[in-house]
Amino acid sequence: MIQIHQLTKSYGNKKGVFDLSFEVSKGEVFGYLGPNGAGKTTTIRHLLGFIKPDQGSCKIDGMDCHREAAIIQKNLGYLPGEIAFFDDMTGIQFLNLMASMRGLKDFTRRDELIAQFELDTKGKIRKMSKGMKQKVGIVCAFMHNPDILILDEPTSGLDPLMQNRFIELIREEKTKGRTIIMSSHSFEEVERTCDRVGIIRQGRLVAIDDIQALKAAQRKLYRVTFKTTDEASKFAKENLTVESMYENIVNVAISGDLSQFIALLPNYSVTGLDVITQSLEDIFMHYYGREGSK
Amino acid sequence: MISMPLLKATIKSNYKVLIIFMVVLAFYFSMIVGMFDPDTLDSMNALIESLPKDLISALNFTIVDTSLLGFIAGYFYGFLILLFPLIYSIIVANRTIAKHVDKGSMAYLLSTPNTRVKIAVTQGLFLIGSITLLIAFVTLIGIISSEAMFPGALDISGFLLLNLGTLLLYYAISGIGFIASCFFNDTNQSLAVGGGIPVAFLIIQMLSNVGDQLSNLKYATLLTLFNPTDIINKVSGFGTSFVALFILSVILYSGGIYIFSKKDLPL
Numbered sequence: 121m122i123q124i125h126q127l128t129k130s131y132g133n134k135k136g137v138f139d140l141s142f143e144v145s146k147g148e149v150f151g152y153l154g155p156n157g158a159g160k161t162t163t164i165r166h167l168l169g170f171i172k173p174d175q176g177s178c179k180i181d182g183m184d185c186h187r188e189a190a191i192i193q194k195n196l197g198y199l200p201g202e203i204a205f206f207d208d209m210t211g212i213q214f215l216n217l218m219a220s221m222r223g224l225k226d227f228t229r230r231d232e233l234i235a236q237f238e239l240d241t242k243g244k245i246r247k248m249s250k251g252m253k254q255k256v257g258i259v260c261a262f263m264h265n266p267d268i269l270i271l272d273e274p275t276s277g278l279d280p281l282m283q284n285r286f287i288e289l290i291r292e293e294k295t296k297g298r299t300i301i302m303s304s305h306s307f308e309e310v311e312r313t314c315d316r317v318g319i320i321r322q323g324r325l326v327a328i329d330d331i332q333a334l335k336a337a338q339r340k341l342y343r344v345t346f347k348t349t350d351e352a353s354k355f356a357k358e359n360l361t362v363e364s365m366y367e368n369i370v371n372v373a374i375s376g377d378l379s380q381f382i383a384l385l386p387n388y389s390v391t392g393l394d395v396i397t398q399s400l401e402d403i404f405m406h407y408y409g410r411e412g413s414k
Numbered sequence: 415m416i417s418m419p420l421l422k423a424t425i426k427s428n429y430k431v432l433i434i435f436m437v438v439l440a441f442y443f444s445m446i447v448g449m450f451d452p453d454t455l456d457s458m459n460a461l462i463e464s465l466p467k468d469l470i471s472a473l474n475f476t477i478v479d480t481s482l483l484g485f486i487a488g489y490f491y492g493f494l495i496l497l498f499p500l501i502y503s504i505i506v507a508n509r510t511i512a513k514h515v516d517k518g519s520m521a522y523l524l525s526t527p528n529t530r531v532k533i534a535v536t537q538g539l540f541l542i543g544s545i546t547l548l549i550a551f552v553t554l555i556g557i558i559s560s561e562a563m564f565p566g567a568l569d570i571s572g573f574l575l576l577n578l579g580t581l582l583l584y585y586a587i588s589g590i591g592f593i594a595s596c597f598f599n600d601t602n603q604s605l606a607v608g609g610g611i612p613v614a615f616l617i618i619q620m621l622s623n624v625g626d627q628l629s630n631l632k633y634a635t636l637l638t639l640f641n642p643t644d645i646i647n648k649v650s651g652f653g654t655s656f657v658a659l660f661i662l663s664v665i666l667y668s669g670g671i672y673i674f675s676k677k678d679l680p681l
Contacts, residue, residue, distance in 0.1 A: 171678040198525040204518030220419035221526040
């Protein structure tokens with residue numbers, strides 16, 4: 121469905137994308153992960169036909185993304201990473217403009233989405249909060265029931281409740297057989313929606329794998345707080361991977377099975393137990409470190 | 415070849431600017447017509463003679479003849495018409511393409527099944543159309559105010575020809591703004607070039623009018639192709655200028671559309 125073949129676009133300063141190749145097949149939800157400035161948006165710009173590759177090609181449904189952009193758009197929904205609307209319009213005016221530029225006559229889906237996201241469409245876009253603007257963008261991307269969706273950091277600006285609604289939406293669209301590519305810098309978001317994940321760093325694809333494989337390999341960090349420093353140092357000598365320790369706090373790294381770790385805890389007076397959220401970078405550094413040592 | 419919904423949206427977000435310019439031009443025009451008085455025109459001429467000669471020529475206030483058309487051509491079409499519609503075309507040309515790209519709203523326009531060419535043609539057509547409307551309005555105001563104050567005094571066919579020349583000049587000037595708007599992704603750059611060039615033309619024209627030493631400068635400004643005195647006196651060569659302006663406009667507008675359809679967009 122979506123084919124990127126040896127795509128290269130250099131902006132100098134090592135910025136851009138280099139020799140990027142991957143495919144997203146029909147009905148697949150593909151998570152596109154990477155830190156800011158890694159080249160996610162550059163890839164998406166190619167898919168939308170906003171920029172031409174220096175080398176390589178991008179195709180959607182067999183059509184060249186730049187040359188045949190207008191035909192591709194008929195069946196594509198796009199949510200830009202940066203929200204920039206026609207400021208002087210209200211939400212509904214903007215959605216109507218987009219619908220009429222698409223020749224869209226059936227507004228059922230649009231109204232469903234407006235209700236689902238509790239979007240107030242009467243206000244001027246200029247005065248909307250970031251989250252509200254993001255909702256307008258989401259409705260705009262999904263309202264014409266496109267088969268292909270390209271979403272650039274779709275949940276940015278949304279509150280946790282709306283993030284959940286969005287994840288539900290993606291799952292719902294997935295059952296309809298949509299092909300979705302969504303960029304993100306949050307592993308949790310991708311974990312809950314995607315079938316396959318590609319990771320980009322400094323313009324190069326460093327990993328592409330099933331979400332299950334990544335999850336299995338994911339290592340979690342737990343912060344255990346003990347009553348005394350003595351107990352902490354005693355605990356640190358147990359057969360566990362200790363990441364670091366500081367006075368009465370020990371950080372333990374565990375991948376997969378937790379039972380051994382949990383079984384040890386009752387032997388100590390534990391006053392606190394927290395999961396440390398790891399950055400995407402950490403997760404994948406670890407993943408690839410393991411792959412390398414195998 | 416155009417997107418009607420987009421055209422409507424563009425009209426909606428720009429009509430206020432157009433109306434402001436219409437009002438300002440109508441105000442100045444009727445005032446200038448009101449100043450016309452065949453009896454005292456000679457004394458007016460005398461008054462103008464008494465002002466520093468360089469100032470008069472810089473502003474192009476040359477009294478060609480004592481007819482109403484000559485008066486209007488000298489006072490209104492010599493300078494004011496080169497100023498207000500110029501500002502209008504600079505502002506609106508920038509808003510047609512560059513502003514959407516700079517702000518990012520172009521991403522939405524292009525995520526609909528409309529080609530870049532179609533979007534650029536729609537926006538270009540709005541610019542051309544609104545300028546035509548502005549000049550047509552000025553023409554109408556000119557005829558109405560002349561007929562109201564001095565019935566039968568205006569040589570209407572000559573006046574229409576003068577406005578045709580004005581219109582062609584503005585197609586070319588707005589074409590400069592349009593091609594800059596299509597070329598630059600940043601509104602500051604688009605304004606600097608799309609506005610800077612026409613303003614430079616205006617300044618060069620004023621300088622070239624001042625003295626004989628600088629008169630060769632007239633070859634460096636597009637405004638030389640629009641000479642109100644030559645048009646109303648039907649001096650041979652004004653037709654060639656019309657054709658040149660027309661061809662230039664076609665090149666500038668189609669060049670802008672071509673550039674926009676090919677370039678990389680930072681959206």
